[in-house]
Amino acid sequence: MKKAVHAVEAGDRMTVGRLAKAAGVGVETIRYYQGRGLLPIPKSTDGFRRYPASMIERIGFIKRAQGLGFSLDEVASLLDLEDGRNRRAIQSVTRKRLQQIDEKLGDLQRMQLALRDLLDQCEATGHAHPCPIIAALLRTAAQSPDASRA
Structure with a gap:
């Protein structure tokens, strides 16, 4: 029997596998993004790292920026400016x-x-x-x- 996939809610914390599936990427992609400093590495609790649901949106941001041709270094700069306050830097x-x-x-x-x-x-x-x-x-x-x- 196939296990039903539940919708992810804002307060949910999930394993890397569930995050990958929810974001539509592979676990290797998440690990790579972590290695590049694009995604934080959560502390381990109960032997597992639990990711907040907000990481789905962050991964989506990275993928959309790559789709527009931004390099991962440029994506990192954009993520640093994510709050949108420093528009000159974003524009640059x-x-x-x-x-x-x-x-x-x-x-x-x-x-x-x-x-x-x-x-x-x-x-x-x-x-x-x-x-x-x-x-x-x-x-x-x-x-x-x-x-x-x-």
């Missing part, structure tokens, strides 16, 4: 992340244009000529500083 962390995303988008757009151009060249040349895609990759590999070590 967010602005920095947005700048990183903008840079990645620029890189992706450059790669997209280069690949589109190579594909157009490949489609325009006949089979009698070398494929421009392969030629470009061979040229890039030969010019790479790592190529001399191989």
Whole structure:
């Protein structure tokens, strides 16, 4: 018989396994977050560590922040600012992340244009000529500083 899962209430204290299940993550994730200082490690009582239900919300915060592209170091900074009072610091962390995303988008757009151009060249040349895609990759590999070590 399968045991019924009970709803978690605000005052509940739960084992790491129950917390993991309620938060939708693995126990290893909770342990990793603890090791990174993102989650507190409660004191052991009766041989077990009991976590407050508020940790479910904190884990959700971490996962949503990661989903927006924040690194765990940036998440730690945001958690330190969780009360929302230091908006300048929160804005600074967010602005920095947005700048990183903008840079990645620029890189992706450059790669997209280069690949589109190579594909157009490949489609325009006949089979009698070398494929421009392969030629470009061979040229890039030969010019790479790592190529001399191989």
